[in-house]
Amino acid sequence: xxxxxxxxxxxxxxxxxxxxxxxxxxxxxxxxxxxxxxxxxxxxxxxxxxxxxxxxxxxxxxxxxxxxxxxxxxxxxxxxxxxxxxxxxxxxxxxxxxxxxxxxxxxxxxxxxxxxxxxxxxxxxxxxxxxxxxxxxxxxxxxxxxxxxxxxxxxxxxxxxxxxxxxxxxxxxxxxxxxxxxxxxxxxxxxxxxxxxxxxxxxxxxxxxxxxxxxxxxxxxxxxxxxxxxxxxxxxxxxxxxxxxxxxxxxxxxxxxxxxxxxxxxxxxxxxxxxxxxxxxxxxxxxxxxxxxxxxxxxxxxxxxxxxxxxxxxxxxxxxxxxxxxxxxxxxxxxxxxxxxxxxxxxxxxxxxxxxxxxxxxxxxxxxxxxxxxxxxxxxxxxxxxxxxxxxxxxxxxxxxxxxxxxxxxxxxxxxxxxxxxxxxxxxxxxxx
Amino acid sequence: xxxxxxxxxxxxxxxxxxxxxxxxxxxxxxxxxxxxxxxxxxxxxxxxxxxxxxxxxxxxxxxxxxxxxxxxxxxxxxxxxxxxxxxxxxxxxxxxxxxxxxxxxxxxxxxxxxxxxxxxxxxxxxxxx
Numbered sequence: 001x002x003x004x005x006x007x008x009x010x011x012x013x014x015x016x017x018x019x020x021x022x023x024x025x026x027x028x029x030x031x032x033x034x035x036x037x038x039x040x041x042x043x044x045x046x047x048x049x050x051x052x053x054x055x056x057x058x059x060x061x062x063x064x065x066x067x068x069x070x071x072x073x074x075x076x077x078x079x080x081x082x083x084x085x086x087x088x089x090x091x092x093x094x095x096x097x098x099x100x101x102x103x104x105x106x107x108x109x110x111x112x113x114x115x116x117x118x119x120x121x122x123x124x125x126x127x128x129x130x131x132x133x134x135x136x137x138x139x140x141x142x143x144x145x146x147x148x149x150x151x152x153x154x155x156x157x158x159x160x161x162x163x164x165x166x167x168x169x170x171x172x173x174x175x176x177x178x179x180x181x182x183x184x185x186x187x188x189x190x191x192x193x194x195x196x197x198x199x200x201x202x203x204x205x206x207x208x209x210x211x212x213x214x215x216x217x218x219x220x221x222x223x224x225x226x227x228x229x230x231x232x233x234x235x236x237x238x239x240x241x242x243x244x245x246x247x248x249x250x251x252x253x254x255x256x257x258x259x260x261x262x263x264x265x266x267x268x269x270x271x272x273x274x275x276x277x278x279x280x281x282x283x284x285x286x287x288x289x290x291x292x293x294x295x296x297x298x299x300x301x302x303x304x305x306x307x308x309x310x311x312x313x314x315x316x317x318x319x320x321x322x323x324x325x326x327x328x329x330x331x332x333x334x335x336x337x338x339x340x341x342x343x344x345x346x347x348x349x350x351x352x353x354x355x356x357x358x359x360x361x362x363x364x365x366x367x368x369x370x371x372x373x374x375x376x377x378x379x380x381x382x383x384x385x386x387x388x389x390x391x392x393x394x395x396x397x398x399x400x401x402x403x404x405x406x407x408x409x410x411x412x413x414x415x416x417x418x419x420x421x422x423x424x425x426x427x428x429x430x431x432x433x
Numbered sequence: 434x435x436x437x438x439x440x441x442x443x444x445x446x447x448x449x450x451x452x453x454x455x456x457x458x459x460x461x462x463x464x465x466x467x468x469x470x471x472x473x474x475x476x477x478x479x480x481x482x483x484x485x486x487x488x489x490x491x492x493x494x495x496x497x498x499x500x501x502x503x504x505x506x507x508x509x510x511x512x513x514x515x516x517x518x519x520x521x522x523x524x525x526x527x528x529x530x531x532x533x534x535x536x537x538x539x540x541x542x543x544x545x546x547x548x549x550x551x552x553x554x555x556x557x558x559x560x561x562x
Contacts, residue, residue: 074492079528141442148455154465163468168526176531177469204441 022047027363029058040355047359067338072098073172073306075335079325080166082340085128088121089318090325091170092167096251097314097327098172101307110174110299111253116290117161117169118252118316119283121349123320124153126276126283129368130201133273136364137214137433138403138410142204149197150245157182161359179291187291191284198280205273213406215270219354219366222267229349233321235370238275239267245317255285256293261345269369305333318343343372361405466542471525473517473543478560480537483514487529487538495523496533518547 027040041053063082067075080091092114099106117385127150134142154164159180161167169175205211222230223239236243244261246254262278264271309331315324321343328337358366404411457464466472488496501513530538548554 071490073490073528075526077492077528081524141446145449147447151455159467159469162467162471162527163525166524166526168471168524169527171554180468200441207441263448338500 005371012056020297021265021339022050025360040352042355044359044361047361049355049358049360052061052355054348056348061090064338064340067335069334072332072335073303073305075338076170076172077168079338079340080168080170082342083318084321085125086121086318087165088117088167088169089316089323090340092118093314093316093318093323093325094327094340095170096316097312097325098307098312098329100312101310101327102303103172103308104173104301104303104396106138106173106299108253108295112290112294113175113179113299114170115257116179116287117157117167117175120153120157120160120409122283122319123280123287124150124157124369126280126397127153129319130273132368133215133269133365134211136368136399136401137210137211138407139210142208142211146201149194152194154188156187159186161214171300172303172411174298177302178299179294184291184294188288191288191377195281195284198277202274202277205270205277209333210407211273212270212406214365214402215273216268216287218269218362219272219356219369220268221353225353226350229353230346231321231350232343232346233317233319234272234275234279235321235347235350236274237261237263240265243322245315245322249315251314251316253290257289259286269365281413306331307335318329320344321347350373359405361402364402435442466544470542470544471527471540473541473546473554474520474525474529475521475539476516476518476543476557477537477539478515478557480535481515481560482535482537483516484534485514485516486532486534488516490528492526493522493524494530495519496529515560516557520554520556521551 023044025042025044027042039055039058039219041055043051043053063078067078070078073081074090079094080087082090083157084295103210127146131143131146131150134140134146157167160183161169161177169177205215220229221239223241226236226239226376227241229238232243240263242261242263246249246259247261260282264276264281265277280342307329309329311326311328313326315322317323324339326337327335328340329338347370351367352368354366483498485498488498496516496518497513499517501508501515504513505511525540527540529538546554553560
C-alpha cells in the first residue's frame with residue numbers, strides 16, 4: 001500500500017532539510033510609496049549569498065500603452081514623471097525621438113539650455129546617491145552634509161525652471177523657458193562651490209574608516225562580465241568600460257562642450273563612489289562652460305500638433321546610465337507606439353553578479369550602489385527551514401544589522417544607549433541591536 | 434591603498450556646529466519663492482472667451498468645458514462654453530497659460546492649497562455655476 005500523498009511530501013521535504021545547508025531569504029518586494037520595487041530571492045549559505053533570483057514588474061504602470069492615447073506634447077509631461085530624480089532627461093530623450101520625425105531643427109540656444117539642465121540634474125542625482133551610500137554605510141553625517149549641498153543645485157534648477165524636480169522645461173523642438181537674465185555669475189559661483197565640495201567628499205571617502213570598511217573590495221565584477229551583461233552608465237564605467245552616450249553619440253550640445261568620460265579600473269563599490277564624485281566635477285565644468293558660451297537666438301520652434309509618419313529611436317545618458325526611447329508615428333495626433341527602457345532595468349543582471357559572494361549585511365549597500373530606482377529595502381522576511389520559524393526585518397533593522405556587522409563596538413555603545421533611554425527607543429530597533 | 438584617518442571630517446564638523454540651521458523656518462516665516470515659481474492657477478473670467486484651447490492642451494485633463502447655452506452674433510447662434518478647472522489633478526506645468534491667446538490664465542505664487550473640502554479646488558465655479 002502506497003503512502004498518502006501528504007505524508008509522502010512531508011517525508012520528502014524532511015529529507016531535503018537534512019541535507020540542505022542553504023537558506024532562502026525573500027527580499028522585497030514592494031513599498032507602495034516608491035517606484036520600481038523589486039523582489040530578490042536570495043539563496044544564502046551561512047552568511048554568504050550564493051545565488052540571487054530577481055522578479056521584476058511589480059509596479060507596471062502601463063505608461064507605454066497610456067502614451068498611445070495622448071497627444072504628442074502631453075506625453076512629454078507623462079514621460080517626465082517616469083522618474084522622480086532624473087525627470088528632465090526622460091522628456092529630453094522622448095522629445096529628441098519626436099523631433100527627428102518632425103524635420104524641424106532645434107535652435108542652438110535650446111540645445112545649450114538642455115545641456116545645462118541635464119547636467120544640473122546629474123549633479124543633484126549623484127549627490128543624492130552619495131548621501132544615500134553614507135546613510136546605508138552608517139555614516140549619517142555625510143548624508144546630511146551632502147544633501148545640504150544638494151540644495152544649492154536644486155535652488156539653481158528652481159530659479160531656471162520654476163520647479164525643483166519636475167521641470168516642465170522641454171517642448172518638442174526647443175525649451176519652454178529661456179535662461180533668466182543675470183544668472184551667469186551666480187551659476188559659475190555655485191558650480192565652483194560644488195566642485196570644491198565634491199573634491200572634499202572625495203577626500204573624506206578616501207580616508208574615512210567607516211566608508212573604507214564598508215565599501216572596499218565589495219561588489220566586484222570583471223569588465224568582461226559587465227560588458228556581457230550590458231551594464232550601462234557608471235556601472236559600466238567603474239570596471240573600465242568607456243560607455244557614455246554623451247561621448248559615443250552626442251546629443252544636445254555635448255559635441256561642443258568639454259567632456260571627460262571618467263573610468264576606473266578598481267571595480268569595487270568604493271571606486272563607484274569616487275567615480276560618481278569625479279563625474280560631478282565634470283558636470284560642473286560642463287555647466288560652467290555652457291553658461292559662459294551660451295549662444296544667442298530663439299529657444300523654441302513651434303511645431304504643428306500632427307507629427308509625420310515614421311519611426312525613430314533616441315538614447316540619452318541619464319545619471320544612472322543609458323535610457324532609450326523608441327517612437328512610431330502613423331501621421332496622427334497621438335503616437336502609434338512608444339517604447340522606453342530605463343537604466344535600472346539594464347543594470348539588474350550586473351547587480352546580481354555583484355551580490356554573489358557578499359554577506360547578508362552588504363545587501364543594502366550593494367543594491368544602493370547601482371543607484372536603483374526602487375525602494376525594496378523596507379521589508380525583509382526570514383524563513384528558517386530547520387525550525388520552521390519566520391520573522392521579518394524592516395529596512396531600518398537591516399541597516400542596523402549591516403552597521404553592527406562591521407562595527408561591533410559601536411553596536412555595544414548603542415545597546416547601552418538604548419538601555420538608558422528605556423522605552424523611548426523603538427521596540428523593533430532594540431531587537432535589531 | 435588609501436591611508437586611513439579620521440581627521441578629514443573634524444574641521445567640517447566644527448564648521449557645521451557653529452553655523453545656524455540650514456533648514457527653513459517655514460511655517461513661522463514665509464518661504465522665499467523664485468520668480469518663476471508655478472503655483473495655483475488663476476483665471477480672469479472677463480478675458481476668457483471659451484475657445485477651449487486650454488482644455489485641449491492640458492496633459493492632466495484638469496480642464497473640462499461646460500456648455501452655458503447659446504448667444505446670438507448677427508444671424509448666427511453660437512454656443513457659449515466656459516472652462517471648469519479641477520485642481521486636484523493639476524500638475525502645474527503651465528501649458529494652458531502658454532497657450533492662452535487672451536492672457537486669461539496665469540500661475541500665481543500661491544502653493545498652500547491643501548484643503549479638507551475637494552470642492553474648494555474646483556476653479557471658475559462662479560462663472561460655470
